Amino acid sequence: MxxxxxxxxxxxxxxxxxxxxxxxxxxxxxxxxxxxxxxxxxxxxxxxVVHPRTLEIFDSRGAAAPMLAASRRLPTWHFAMGSSRLDFAVLPTSFPFILLQxxxxxxxxxxxxxxxxxxxxxxxxxxxxxxxxxxxxxxxxxxxxxxxxxxxxxxxxxxxxxxxxxxxxxxxxxxxPDTMVSPAALAELADPPPPEQYMQGTEQGLLFLIPLPDGRFVISTIDHAVMTELKKPWTAQMVRDSLLRISGTDYGLGEVERVSTLGNAxxxxxxxxxxxxxxxxxxxxxxxxxxxxxxxxxxxxxxxxxxxxxxxxxxxxxxxxxxxxxxxxxxxxxxxxxxxxxxxxxxxxxxxxxxxxATGADGAALRARFEALLAEHPAVNLQYARRLSGIAVRYPTTTAPATTADGADGVVVEDVRLGARVPDLLLERDGAPPVQLYELLREIGPGRFVRLTIGDHRSGNEEEGTAALTATGVRGPDWAVRDGWDHRGSVLIRPDGHVAEARTW
Ligand SMILES: Cc1cc2nc3c(=O)[nH]c(=O)nc-3n(C[C@H](O)[C@H](O)[C@H](O)COP(=O)(O)OP(=O)(O)OC[C@H]3O[C@@H](n4cnc5c(N)ncnc54)[C@H](O)[C@@H]3O)c2cc1C
The missing domain is CATH 3.50.50.60 (FAD/NAD(P)-binding domain)
Incomplete structure (x- = not known):
């Protein structure tokens, strides 16, 4: 052997x-x-950028706290550098923001x-x-x-x-493969624009600035005049020219400490x-x-x-x-x-x-239409926010969809869906103080399933390697238990926090 x-x-x-x-x-x-x-x-x-689902993952193992203590939170984020922001504040998560770290x-x-x-x-x-x-x-x-x-x-x-x-x-x-390139430069700006202009779009292209805690900026542009020059690595002078073309000013660009060329492959x-x-x-x-x-x-x-x-x-x-x-x-x-x-x-x-x-007046009109969609239709805005944040990921599961009290497929309570990730629910318990689900996940650590029984306890066989929890009620991060709410059910949560099995009775 x-x-x-x-x-x-x-x-x-x-x-x-x-x-x-x-x-x-x-x-x-x-x-x-x-x-x-x-x-x-x-x-x-x-x-x-650290997105909400990633923060949930870190939090379920106790790694989020040092990040949250030190970094800036933004309640909105962008799609295609547009000025109509995606509203992360309404997301059903304990982390309804992006973390700039x-x-x-x-x-x-x-x-x-x-x-x-x-x-x-x-x-x-x-x-x-x-x-x-x-x-x-x-x-x-x-x-x-x-x-x-x-x-x-x-x-x-x-x-x-x-x-x-x-x-x-x-x-x-x-x-x-790459069809366009763009710079990512690190520099001081002596005369930066106000924060609401950190992302700007004009007919010449788009500007994107990220302020760093030490006062410097990460500067990126999508410069329609030169974006297809694939063979030319970006230089400090090209970044200055690009700012002038797109914004009409270089915002007092200081010494560029680093500039890299990003492709869209x-x-x-x-x-x-x-x-x-x-x-x-x-x-x-x-x-x-x-x-x-x-x-x-x-x-x-x-x-x-x-x-x-x-x-x-x-x-x-x-x-x-x-x-x-x-x-x-x-x-x-x-x-x-x-x-x-x-x-x-x-x-x-x-x-x-x-x-x-998309270039010229046609491109500007296309972006304006898309921005109007995000600004005027909260459901569209929410859909993109859910996708970008990572919380929309729902895996197809081999378990048959469960029948639920409200008839929706595999939904035990709001935001606890078959194949989807479980947010940090507050679990109410008989004879014990309420406890956060993620606190329990931190205790049991990686590699174990959790059987969460809600409402009443139908004692089943003990499942090997599975931690069992019973709650009399649950609250999500953004919703409360409704009056007279009496869902009863059972959820099998995988070690990565996604629902493997969902049943109501
Ligand atoms: C300008 C820019 C901005 C970005 N902004 C964001 C952002 O805001 N948010 C976001 O989520 N992502 C962002 N990304 C993407 C992000 O940086 C990467 O997706 C991320 O670093 C990938 O992590 P990784 O661990 O898979 O790989 P890497 O971070 O690339 O780490 C790979 C490691 O493997 C090591 N390695 C390589 N070959 C070997 C070998 N043969 N043997 C041993 N070790 C080896 C390397 O040294 C390296 O340490 C950005 C990327 C760029 C370029």
Whole structure:
């Protein structure tokens, strides 16, 4: 018999996505190795936006508090840089806002969370390739000029857009190439516009400014005059010219500390799973950073994947053939759920890029029409806010839709729907003070299902590995129990917070 693999899971890349998946696995007692090519965490931030669903995920594990304490909240956000804002304040979540937090800070908090969960990042280790054997994946790793082989039952490629794990596993990356480019510059503005003009659209293009806590700005434009010059990397002078073209002023642009050139390629891995190799985050999808969604999408991948991997590792550890078969199907479920979720984000980004890159008077009129739709139709506004925030994600489930008191499919109470994520409900209990659902999720940690029985207790058989909760009533973040409300039901909540089964009686 061959010796067991060195580790249960190898996580390649310690960006936000790698740190999150590793933390979930470590907290559930999985033996994890996290390797990162860089010697140090990047000091500069690519992104800034943390969306509501991501905050819910962080909160359900106790990682949101340090972010909420330090960062700015915006109750509205944009679609295609338009001035008609999406109203996040009405979203049914405990976090009805976006959090403006530099990604470097998010990464620092997530790495600290990983450390608290018992994991650590080994830096200066670059994975050169991976190969699969029947019971393991073997990775060649370069460290201090020497090559070393490490084996694990599974490998998760969280190694970004140019993923070595993806390419050496032979997984394609398909989609649409760059057709336009845009700058992301970091600089001081001596004479910035008022905040309501941080996003501006004219017939020449669009301007987008993000103010940083230290007074500097991230400056981006969609400049119709030069956006299709794909071969020309953006420079500080081009940023100044672009401001003048679009806004008629450079707002006192100071020294540009950094300028990068962003393309609008939208690519997705052909498969998120190949045997024992799994992909998450930018390794699985890339798109133009419109709406600040890439990292959020990746964290949601990681959260969906982690509990499946925990089950697969436990089944292999136990040598349980039936369990291994079930876990194999669970791992397939990762791609079945997350690839379509990624596709939807890529489509939304395509739509936004279509709006912002439409030129001249025709483009300006198209944007004006779309803005009027968002301003005048709250239902349309809400739909886009739900999609961008991540809370609209609802997975198709294999469980038959339950019959409910009000006849709606799989809806137990408002905002508790089959396949959807459960918000942080307040649970009222007999003979005990009310408790928040996420407080209980924090207590039980990753990898466990929760059976929530509401209204009365129909004692069923105890379910292995499932925590049982009984509540006499529930309140959502934005709604109260109605007078005389007497729904009774049972909800099986997956370890990633989505409803696996919903019944009322
Ligand atoms: C200008 C800009 C603004 C953005 N704004 C936002 C925003 O506001 N909100 C948002 O959600 N997203 C935003 N994004 C996208 C976001 O930055 C990415 O989606 C996110 O960083 C992806 O995280 P990740 O962990 O998957 O990959 P990465 O952050 O790329 O991390 C991958 C890690 O893997 C390591 N690595 C690579 N190869 C190897 C190897 N062979 N061996 C070992 N380690 C390796 C890398 O060093 C890196 O640390 C923005 C992107 C850009 C460019």
């Amino acid at each position: 061959s010796s067991p693999p060195d580790f249960e899971v190898l996580v390649v890349g310690a960006g936000p996505v790698g740190c999150w998946v590793a933390a979930e696995l470590c907290a559930a007692g999985v033996q994890v190795l996290v390797v990162e090519a860089r010697e140090n965490r990047a000091a500069w931030s690519r992104g800034f 530099p990604q470097a800070q998010t990464e620092e908090i997530l790495e600290e969370h990983l450390n608290r969960c018992g994991g650590a990042v080994l830096r200066g280790r670059r994975v050169l390739d991976v190969r699969q054997e029947p019971d393991r994946v073997v990775a060649r790793i370069l460290h201090d000029g020497a090559e070393q082989e490490v084996s694990a039952r599974f490998v998760v490629g969280c190694d970004g857009a140019h993923s070595t794990v993806r390419t050496t596993a032979g997984i394609g990356f398909s989609g649409t 939208a690519l997705q891995a052909d498969r998120y799973r190949d045997g024992r190799v799994l992909l998450a985050g930018d390794a699985a999808h890339v798109h133009f950073p419109m709406g600040g969604q890439g990292m959020n999408l990746g964290i949601q991948d990681a959260h969906n994947l982690a509990w499946r991997l925990i089950a697969a590792v436990r089944a292999e550890r136990d040598g349980d053939g039936h369990g291994a078969e079930a876990a194999d199907a669970l791992l397939d479920g990762y791609e079945a759920e997350r690839r379509p979720a990624g596709e939807r984000v890529l489509e939304d980004v395509h739509a936004q890029m279509g709006l912002v890159s």
